[in-house]
Amino acid sequence: MIFDNQYEQQRIEKAEALRELGKNPYTHNIKKDSTTEEFKRCYEYVKDSETKRDENKKNTVVGRIKFLRHMGKAAFAKVEDEKGILQIYFSRESIGEEWFKAVKKLVEVGDIISVTGFPFVTKTGELSLHVKTLDIATKSITPLPEKFHGLTDIEQRYRKRYLDMIMNPKVKETFKIRSKIVSTIRHFFEERSFLEVETPMMHPIAGGANAKPFVTHHNALGIDRYLRIAPELYLKRLVVGGFEAVFEINRNFRNEGMDLTHNPEFTMIEFYWAYHTYHDLMELTEEMFNVLLKQLKLPAKIPYGDIEIDFSEKFKKITYKDSLIEIGNIPAEVIETKEEILAYLKSKGEEANEKLSLGKLYEELFDLYVEEKLINPTFIIDYPIDISPLARRKDDNPDIAERFELFMAGREIANGFNELNDPIDQYNRFASQLDAKNAGDDEAHEMDEDYVKALGYGLPPTAGQGLGIDRLTMLLTNEQSIRDVILFPSMKPINDNNEKEDN
RNA sequence: GUCUUGUUAGCUCAGCCGGUAGAGCAUUUCCCUUUUAAGGAAGUGGCCGUUGGUUCGAAUCCAACACAGGACACCA
Numbered sequence: 128m129i130f131d132n133q134y135e136q137q138r139i140e141k142a143e144a145l146r147e148l149g150k151n152p153y154t155h156n157i158k159k160d161s162t163t164e165e166f167k168r169c170y171e172y173v174k175d176s177e178t179k180r181d182e183n184k185k186n187t188v189v190g191r192i193k194f195l196r197h198m199g200k201a202a203f204a205k206v207e208d209e210k211g212i213l214q215i216y217f218s219r220e221s222i223g224e225e226w227f228k229a230v231k232k233l234v235e236v237g238d239i240i241s242v243t244g245f246p247f248v249t250k251t252g253e254l255s256l257h258v259k260t261l262d263i264a265t266k267s268i269t270p271l272p273e274k275f276h277g278l279t280d281i282e283q284r285y286r287k288r289y290l291d292m293i294m295n296p297k298v299k300e301t302f303k304i305r306s307k308i309v310s311t312i313r314h315f316f317e318e319r320s321f322l323e324v325e326t327p328m329m330h331p332i333a334g335g336a337n338a339k340p341f342v343t344h345h346n347a348l349g350i351d352r353y354l355r356i357a358p359e360l361y362l363k364r365l366v367v368g369g370f371e372a373v374f375e376i377n378r379n380f381r382n383e384g385m386d387l388t389h390n391p392e393f394t395m396i397e398f399y400w401a402y403h404t405y406h407d408l409m410e411l412t413e414e415m416f417n418v419l420l421k422q423l424k425l426p427a428k429i430p431y432g433d434i435e436i437d438f439s440e441k442f443k444k445i446t447y448k449d450s451l452i453e454i455g456n457i458p459a460e461v462i463e464t465k466e467e468i469l470a471y472l473k474s475k476g477e478e479a480n481e482k483l484s485l486g487k488l489y490e491e492l493f494d495l496y497v498e499e500k501l502i503n504p505t506f507i508i509d510y511p512i513d514i515s516p517l518a519r520r521k522d523d524n525p526d527i528a529e530r531f532e533l534f535m536a537g538r539e540i541a542n543g544f545n546e547l548n549d550p551i552d553q554y555n556r557f558a559s560q561l562d563a564k565n566a567g568d569d570e571a572h573e574m575d576e577d578y579v580k581a582l583g584y585g586l587p588p589t590a591g592q593g594l595g596i597d598r599l600t601m602l603l604t605n606e607q608s609i610r611d612v613i614l615f616p617s618m619k620p621i622n623d624n625n626e627k628e629d630n
Numbered sequence: 631g632u633c634u635u636g637u638u639a640g641c642u643c644a645g646c647c648g649g650u651a652g653a654g655c656a657u658u659u660c661c662c663u664u665u666u667a668a669g670g671a672a673g674u675g676g677c678c679g680u681u682g683g684u685u686c687g688a689a690u691c692c693a694a695c696a697c698a699g700g701a702c703a704c705c706a
Contacts, residue, residue: 199661205666251664253665255664270640272640272655275655278642337706384631598706
């Protein structure tokens with residue numbers, strides 16, 4: 128039996144006793160005409176009235192009992208619904224002696240009840256509902272965690288998010304904000320004539336990013352498919368087809384480690400804008416942040432952990448190379464040659480792989496000395512081409528990609544660039560990735576001939592960008608763990624009986 | 631994947647110089663008609679994560695495993 132705990136058994140018996148009294152513990156005939164919030168707002172005036180009550184009013188509020196205090200022939204309870212929590216008062220007189228006795232035995236914390244009555248203010252000044260009728264809406268079989276400490280076990284909070292929501296109302300706020308962020312972004316792009324599209328989740332070739340994919344299997348076709356690691360190559364096919372501004376907000380899947388900022392499935396928005404440049408993307412991104420802060424009613428300086436992110440000024444822009452010097456404090460002469468960089472890294476006690484290209488060494492330096500210092504919104508622009516396989520080269524410098532990343536709170540939050548639309552160049556870059564793969568680099572990008580063929584028909588000059596919704600939500604809700612902004616984060620399954628390995 | 635810390639009642643935790651398990655809340659019974667973690671009285675409730683080892687004896691010491699938190703690695 129799944130509910131074999133003694134407390135659950137007691138509660139099942141109480142549900143049965145309610146049935147015997149003609150009260151269905153799982154009824155559906157429940158209607159409410161007021162939320163706890165509306166009730167408190169509408170009857171605020173009762174506090175200032177002579178009698179501290181208004182018996183002419185009548186409302187029905189439905190919610191879960193979070194606190195219950197019986198005092199002989201009367202009781203107080205707190206009933207919580209989606210909007211808040213309201214104190215109710217009922218007594219032997221108000222709901223009848225027989226039913227009061229039954230309620231005392233059979234209704235408890237965790238149950239969902241419907242109460243109808245009038246507003247009044249208690250001796251201690253709390254606006255409450257004076258119950259005239261009380262009905263059980265749903266009998267809760269499993270007891271709630273303790274009322275004072277609540278549920279603090281992080282593992283339980285993630286595994287039983289519903290319980291986390293019941294016990295920690297702030298959690299619901301975080302996910303409401305997340306929802307608001309998504310809808311704000313969606314409207315932001317729709318208003319600017321971007322078309323929202325949905326592209327495949329199951330890819331024959333996992334492309335658009337360097338990451339290990341999940342593999343799944345199509346039985347009818349007898350072939351493996353990859354859960355997508357990025358929608359990029361499909362969205363650009365659509366631009367070839369004639370959609371000049373498209374976006375997709377959806378899940379990506381990467382078969383990699385999990386930590387504070389990585390969940391195997393995560394949400395990104397990617398958008399592609401024909402006849403625009405990466406400078407236009409940066410403008411658009413900054414505008415989007417302004418709209419987000421406004422919609423979420425956030426101040427220009429938002430706290431994040433023990434730091435503060437300042438949105439009050441125009442986002443800073445600095446080239447990748449300059450950031451190494453100015454922010455990373457690396458001597459300008461060091462970054463000119465591989466040898467100097469390797470020597471510099473060694474002098475700092477860092478391990479450095481001598482086979483790395485200059486661009487990859489820049490990346491090492493950037494990750495070590497620059498990234499964590501980028502607290503306020505900063506665009507890093509003009510990336511080394513060899514760490515930007517899908518981005519267009521600068522006309523006046525083929526070693527530099529027309530690309531930017533946006534950083535804040537020491538983290539990368541968005542990545543955008545002018546799209547490579549020369550099909551021959553793209554083919555060759557895939558080919559060299561393929562060589563790298565054959566040489567043992569399992570992160571190298573796959574050859575996607577169909578995508579190259581699409582480019583063959585002509586991708587208009589296009590700029591495209593990706594932005595992680597989960598990490599954005601972390602920043603805007605001041606959460607340190609990605610698991611606190613994902614309703615059901617990935618968890619390992621529990622095997623209770625700890626089966627022996629077959630050896 | 632590596633290192634590290636944790637796992638004891640429904641929940642939050644104590645016990646860890648090895649001697650056979652404790653508190654608060656919840657729950658059960660009783661008292662209490664304006665309480666705010668309500669109060670008073672008396673009870674019930676434990677495969678001490680799992681499996682093995684050391685020992686006369688293990689929640690406690692050791693090992694492996696499972697799950698979780700943190701750090702690192704991988705990774706945008």
